Amino acid sequence: MGQVKVSINDRSYTVACGDGEEAxxxxxxxxxxKHVTGLAQEVGQVGDARLLLMAGLMIADELSEALQRTKMLEQELESLSSQRASAADRTREAEDSLADVLDDAARRIEDLARRIEAA
Structure with a gap:
């Protein structure tokens, strides 16, 4: 198991982590x-516990916003996938209709060709 020394608000902490997870x-x-330092500049040194709590809340808020955005994007992707499937269905229907029209036109042309040969 790996260990990493990190610095938060100019204090060093040793943190255990899985091998390869150090970076x-x-x-x-x-x-x-970054959050703790910014808070310390805004509100002063109000104690490590309070700064870490406030930073944790800010990070939780970032996570909440990211999760909401992810959910919105997943819904948008689902909608776009549904629209794509619907468009593909319409395209197949149009292709089938066009094929029917072309088959009918080919039959008419063949019929005309037979009439011309017979005349």
Whole structure:
């Protein structure tokens, strides 16, 4: 199992993680640190626990918005897929109709050709 040292609000923490996940944990800690640092600049040093709580709430809000956006995009994708299937059905119907018209035209042309040969 790997371990990573991360820094949040100028304090170092050692965090255990799975082997190979070190870079990802550092990236996540950097995201948290960005929020904590921004909050500390806005509200001052109100204690690590409160800063981490506020940062956690901000990150949870980001996640909530991302999940809502994902749900909207999934619904839009479902709608577009349905529209695509409907359009494909209409295209097949139009192709079938056109094939019928062409078959009818071919029969007429063959009939005319027979009449001309017979005359």
């Amino acid at each position: 990802h944990v550092r990236e996540l800690a950097g995201h948290i640190n």
